[in-house]
Amino acid sequence: MLRIGNQVHGTVTGIQPYGAFVDLGDGVQGLIHISECHYGFVKDIHQYLTVGDEIDVVVLDIDEFTGKISLSLRCMEEPKASLTMTVPQQEGRHKHYWTSRNVHEGFAPIQSRRHAWEQEALKELVQK
Template identity: 50%
Template sequence: MEYKIGSIVEGKITGIQAYGAFVALDTHTQGLIHISECHHGFISDIHRYLKVNQTVKAMIIDIDEYTRKISLSIRCIKEPPVNITDEHIRCEHKHYWTNYKVNEGFKPIELRLNGWINDGLHDIENELKKK
């Protein structure tokens, strides 16, 4: 299945950590609901809102293009409590830009490696001369 940011998906919670819950979207795809995306307002214990094997609906709020990690939010598809004003309601999320098409990789290291090796050999020679 092709997943897209903004889509509402259904999945089963497979594990819970202090920072969030892992959700199986299909047999090969898993997402994470960060604790801040479980419920409107402060959450001191994620276990009060989510349980392992619970089926949940959530919105896809980010997909890392390189690692294919999916970030999910239950908060974005639920109505906020009536005592929260509009100025406090946010479902905006940071998008951490990554792109598998950028082939930078280890190139900066490769360009400096010979200099580092020469510096290291020079330091070793100096230490040997001191003895």
């Protein structure tokens, strides 16, 4: 029985512009979406897969209503360092967040408008 996270072996049976179909045996078929073929941008899925390839994949999702199985080839790869690097902060500078985190209004704006909203709702209810 397949479960999410399982590593399984299969054979590529068909390729479409959006992904590749993989036969997992026992009449079970899954799809590797083009975005799950490789880390980074994949322009053409044919650069990575061809019909008949035997590959190991990871089960990403199993739709319990339709029975569709989503697979990933990308999970089998090690991420490239260039894709996982973070941008270093410059010394002496802090990151500025555009929020109102220093304003401590709480629920006061809602509370001040609540009575007017209730009156408006009551008028609409009476009109109906």
